[in-house]
Amino acid sequence: MNVPTLLQRFPQMGWKDRSAPVRAPGGITGLELPRGAITEVCGPASSGRTSLMLRALAEATSRQEICALADTNDSFDPASAAATGLDLDRLLWVRCGGNLDHALKVVDLLVHAGGFGLLAFDLAGVRQEIARRIPLAAWFRFRRAIEPTPSILLLVEQQPNARTCASLILETGKQQQHWSGHLLHGATASVSARKPVGAIHTRFDTRAVG
Amino acid sequence: MYACIYPLSGRPGWLNDFSPLVEFTAPDTVLLDAHGIGTLFGSPENFAAAIHARAQSEGLAVNVALAGNPDTALAAARGFSGITIVPPGAEARSLAPLPLCHLGAPPEIIGILHRWGLKTFGDLTALPIKGVAERFGLEGVRLWKLARGESRRPLVPPHEAPTFSESLDLDYPLTLLEPLAFLLARLLNELCARLESHGLAANEIRLRLALANGAEHVRTIRLPHPMLNSRTFLKLLQLDLENEPPAAPIVKLTLATTPVDPRVVQNGLFLPAVPQPEKLELTLARIAQLVGRENVGAAELIDTHRPGAFRMKHFGLWPDRPAAHTGQPHLALRVYRPPLQARVRSRDGQPVQIEAPGIQGRIVSLAGPWRTSGDWWRSDAWSHDEWDLALAGGTLYRLSRDRSTGAWFITGNYD
Numbered sequence: 001m002n003v004p005t006l007l008q009r010f011p012q013m014g015w016k017d018r019s020a021p022v023r024a025p026g027g028i029t030g031l032e033l034p035r036g037a038i039t040e041v042c043g044p045a046s047s048g049r050t051s052l053m054l055r056a057l058a059e060a061t062s063r064q065e066i067c068a069l070a071d072t073n074d075s076f077d078p079a080s081a082a083a084t085g086l087d088l089d090r091l092l093w094v095r096c097g098g099n100l101d102h103a104l105k106v107v108d109l110l111v112h113a114g115g116f117g118l119l120a121f122d123l124a125g126v127r128q129e130i131a132r133r134i135p136l137a138a139w140f141r142f143r144r145a146i147e148p149t150p151s152i153l154l155l156v157e158q159q160p161n162a163r164t165c166a167s168l169i170l171e172t173g174k175q176q177q178h179w180s181g182h183l184l185h186g187a188t189a190s191v192s193a194r195k196p197v198g199a200i201h202t203r204f205d206t207r208a209v210g
Numbered sequence: 211m212y213a214c215i216y217p218l219s220g221r222p223g224w225l226n227d228f229s230p231l232v233e234f235t236a237p238d239t240v241l242l243d244a245h246g247i248g249t250l251f252g253s254p255e256n257f258a259a260a261i262h263a264r265a266q267s268e269g270l271a272v273n274v275a276l277a278g279n280p281d282t283a284l285a286a287a288r289g290f291s292g293i294t295i296v297p298p299g300a301e302a303r304s305l306a307p308l309p310l311c312h313l314g315a316p317p318e319i320i321g322i323l324h325r326w327g328l329k330t331f332g333d334l335t336a337l338p339i340k341g342v343a344e345r346f347g348l349e350g351v352r353l354w355k356l357a358r359g360e361s362r363r364p365l366v367p368p369h370e371a372p373t374f375s376e377s378l379d380l381d382y383p384l385t386l387l388e389p390l391a392f393l394l395a396r397l398l399n400e401l402c403a404r405l406e407s408h409g410l411a412a413n414e415i416r417l418r419l420a421l422a423n424g425a426e427h428v429r430t431i432r433l434p435h436p437m438l439n440s441r442t443f444l445k446l447l448q449l450d451l452e453n454e455p456p457a458a459p460i461v462k463l464t465l466a467t468t469p470v471d472p473r474v475v476q477n478g479l480f481l482p483a484v485p486q487p488e489k490l491e492l493t494l495a496r497i498a499q500l501v502g503r504e505n506v507g508a509a510e511l512i513d514t515h516r517p518g519a520f521r522m523k524h525f526g527l528w529p530d531r532p533a534a535h536t537g538q539p540h541l542a543l544r545v546y547r548p549p550l551q552a553r554v555r556s557r558d559g560q561p562v563q564i565e566a567p568g569i570q571g572r573i574v575s576l577a578g579p580w581r582t583s584g585d586w587w588r589s590d591a592w593s594h595d596e597w598d599l600a601l602a603g604g605t606l607y608r609l610s611r612d613r614s615t616g617a618w619f620i621t622g623n624y625d
């Protein structure tokens with residue numbers, strides 16, 4: 001049953017078309033993140049997920065937005081973030097010490113507090129079998145809370161967890177590492193959209209710190 | 211009418227028995243508003259005599275003067291002994307014999323007047339006012355009118371600084387936080403109403419709880435921005451007390467705030483929205499309750515060569531600086547806190563294979579060792595050799611060897 005038919009049959013339900021979300025630059029060329037929606041960045045370790053998250057946070061703080069990071073496994077490195085250009089004064093960092101329940105409650109509080117330009121939820125260090133246990137209701141709750149706001153909720157993880165609740169699912173592929181003799185110069189990561197399929201396909205270079 | 215008492219030091223409480231409006235003009239001079247004294251004291255003479263008698267009963271020898279304006283009463287009290295009544299309309303004549311030193315003029319003007327041969331108020335008032343104005347300007351006119359007893363001004367009562375503190379003695383000791391919240395809400399409402407009536411806000415709340423065991427439980431909540439919302443203050447205090455409850459029943463509570471000017475913000479039309487300060491403080495307090503106060507805030511890099519050194523600071527004070535330029539993305543490091551202890555197989559001093567919880571593999575690329583050490587004069591000195599390495603699967607790690615113990619650690623993963 002399509003939307004016009006539903007509208008005709010159930011006018012009291014208040015069906016309305018959802019307008020296209022406003023998008024904000026995501027920190028790398030060709031990537032824009034939808035506001036008022038959930039974006040998932042997934043991929044294996046060393047695929048550039050965290051670099052992409054830091055880049056998006058740096059981009060948001062450069063727009064003078066206030067950001068927050070719910071760091072489930074306490075793995076955020078302020079030095080890497082500062083080197084990427086992230087304004088640490090504008091980033092609320094919550095270290096959850098490996099407690100996923102606490103991390104979910106923190107995200108819930110942050111989403112409902114409002115006023116944050118970008119909320120990052122780092123689940124990359126959480127084992128997939130544990131991340132899968134997050135109830136779908138939690139993702140629906142986050143999506144519902146963030147919908148009327150201009151905030152971006154960015155999840156960083158190994159595999160997509162929010163799935164239907166996410167408006168954009170990005171997948172980072174295996175990085176191409178740049179070694180020069182016995183020196184690590186950096187890496188090139190590829191980013192492609194898994195949802196909507198093929199909407200984004202881009203690459204970005206990262207430089208080794210120091 | 212106005213009464214002046216001279217000399218009278220301090221601020222004796224009995225002055226309010228004579229008048230509700232008192233001005234402490236100088237450390238040794240007091241002016242009283244004597245309007246409407248007729249029904250209480252009868253004539254002005256009776257009023258002056260009553261004041262004089264009261265001062266004498268306190269062991270004070272004072273002059274009391276009554277006049278139609280404060281400055282005339284003041285000059286008369288300073289210039290004439292005992293009780294002086296200056297009748298209305300006779301001010302100039304009454305003050306005429308007083309020496310110029312009682313005029314309260316600047317020394318340079320008094321010096322000039324003396325050089326002119328003027329000694330008394332009467333000498334000064336004998337001069338034409340136009341000439342005085344030409345020579346001394348407005349100040350000269352003011353002094354001329356003062357000498358004639360024509361100055362008019364209201365009394366300035368002492369301004370007592372308002373106190374923003376509330377205290378409550380309890381009839382019985384409180385053991386639960388919920389009833390305490392009701393009492394706190396009452397005190398906070400009163401405090402916030404008082405702050406609001408003075409056009410102020412608070413950036414600090416201090417709660418002092420006297421406990422049944424004689425100890426005191428003191429909590430201080432500092433706010434990054436001045437606020438004036440009793441509900442926010444109450445919630446912050448509740449969360450704080452839930453985190454750090456008092457050790458014994460409460461018998462008395464005292465609540466005080468530090469008054470400051472309210473925050474005035476003019477946001478730009480095109481600036482992005484930021485969290486509301488009240489809501490942000492509550493959110494931070496709730497998060498701190500979950501994960502601990504030390505795990506919430508903004509990271510601040512420490513100026514040291516120690517790898518990964520940072521400290522946490524309170525979040526909420528971001529500078530209003532222009533947008534920073536973001537450069538090229540850097541390879542982000544995901545730090546393992548604490549570092550993972552590893553078993554490493556080496557060949558010619560270089561690691562070739564590593565094994566740690568959840569990590570195992572042959573090293574295919576390696577950079578290092580990079581030697582880092584410092585703070586050798588302190589107990590937490592460090593001395594490490596570090597490698598960047600890639601395993602066969604393509605995962606990048608940072609490996610570290612403690613040079614003092616020889617132990618291997620995986621400190622992070624490049625992502």
